[in-house]
Amino acid sequence: MSTDLPKLGRPSRRDLLIGGAMAATAGLSWARAPRHRIASIAPGGLEKVVPLKIGPWHYEPASGIVLPPPDALAKLLYDQQISRSYVADNELPIMLVAAYGSSQGGALQVHRPEICYPASGFRLTDTRLHPLTVRPGDALPARFFTATSDTRTEQVLYWTRIGDVLPTSWTQQRLAIMRNNLVGEIPDGLLLRVSTIHTDEAYATRALERFCRDLLADAGRDGRRKLVGPAYA
Template sequence: MTTTDHAHDAPVLSRRQAILGGAFLVTAGTAIARVPHHNIDLLGDRKIDKLIPQRIGAWEFYSKSGLVVPPADQLKDALYSQLMTRVYVAADELPVMLLIAQSGGQTGVLQVHRPEYCYPAGGFTLVGRDVLPVALPGSRLEATAITATADDRTEQLLYWTRVGEDMPLTWVRQRWSVARANLKGDVPDAVLVRVSALTADREAGMATLTRFVQAMFASVPPDVRRFLDIDAR
């Protein structure tokens, strides 16, 4: 009796195993098919520090140090393909700090760090987050304006991010931009552009940063403007 029961059970177990095995294969095949393979990189093998001039409007390059940078965690090298930091000075303007970080490939695992992440990690408190439109020739750039304060430092920030062909204004939208591109099979590049000035006067600081951004776009060719802002002309 026992032998007969086992004989009847064996084919049932085999069919179940076959069905489960087939399901696992289909799932694995779907996952592989959805893995993004097409890299979109608007920078290519060019170097950011060669594309951004050392003179921008009234400002001239002064130094590479003094900026708040993304935390030196274990993901930093994998996260950024290039990271440029510069301080620009002008006779009748506030000094401006410029940071441009580029990642050659954005997935759902690694994404560019927005200032809302790296500044609090450096001990800053962020207040007054607003969207500040910056008029450019033939287009308008929507940048994020924030005031960062620490014990001995107040910094006015203006920044934006480009992910592939999107200009996300928030971390959630940035994640959605990456996910949408990945689902289409694309691995988009991304760039974070941040300008800042050391001043407690928010209005004066933002006015200075706006003029600097407008001068920067005027000083680079169309392909570099598109790398910085997909809508720029």
Template sequence: MNRRDLLMGAAMLSAAGGAFALTPRTRLVLLGDRKIDDVIPAKIGEWKHYPSSQFVMPKSPGSLADRLYSQTMSRLYVAEGRLPMMVVIAYGAVQNDSLQLHRPEACYSAVGFTISESRTAFVPLGDGQKLPVRELTATSNARIEQITYWTRIGDDLPTDGAEQRRVKLRQQMRGYLADGILVRISTVAETSPEVFAELSNFATALIKAMAPGDRDILIGRPLAAAMIA
């Protein structure tokens, strides 16, 4: 065997090793057989669930997003003297190169909104624990919507598209595919720090209103366990 054959053989072995490393061999599914509608309380702090259909949804029947998400939930929560809160949760059982969470920036832009004021923020959960989220302002001719959202892929909580791709690659390198969830909280209001503070307050109330054993569905096991401790 000559040197050229040896080099070619080594390259093929290296490529095969890389492909094996990126081939998921296990699954991480935090939702299990639970239903999103069942684990999200009808009462969250002062807010109560009120029937409504005025939502920008991450999927429509027959769309690509319809194939990406195995469960979705949309609810309006209202409370006297507080801003109404629209909650949309979309769950996908598998997160890979062809099936992945669509972030709200894409969903709102697709229906005519202009996105601004995009930034990373943190929702306090108590005892020094913080949930990384993204805050957006979406503007159309009809309304201005203020949005706080987060995504969970396995136990990771990426705050933008680039980090989401890195998380998936890192998980693939570790040999597993994870489920994913998008939690979006929004309200129709002019942009102000007070509005985003109210969105943050609602997000905190949402997590704390859930049964401790169900919180991992929305925020992953490490953060959920830290809240229980």
């Protein structure tokens, strides 16, 4: 029995064409892969962006308000997170959660509260678009829902920022990331959520709106750019 190894012939013209096309595709994919990361908040900077005093409210570390526990997914998605409670005379107490991810893409992108609340045992109303007037004639595209558990009813207002835009759905969020990727950029992302425990939706909503307007006013122009992007700064 012969033990000679088969001799390798010269590649055919077809092999060369296919190989060349594959190499060109790989090179084009490498060349167009997004590399420029846009991180608007430096490491450790999120705590400084959100003021400790917001309008009549002030940060109260021992307020007794039960803040939502951090979840494992959030630790993977975000570089920075803060959870605070704010209190004021003659105002409802407000819970604030802000989460920032310096790199948005694929599965690693800001996850919306409609996911984490049910995972914590809450029943949610339909989430609806809730334009938040930040100045005359200018409304920020926030969203609102009511979350109910066996122990409390929580009114929730939030927005997300991807790069310079404020998407109001998963689809808009993914499109915002894709648009940045097409020009070679990796956008950052931020979720800002405020909530209060109260059964009267209208009354609670007005308090949340006042808090958000005061937050954006007290954050200053640079802080507003980081929280809501340049269009609302």
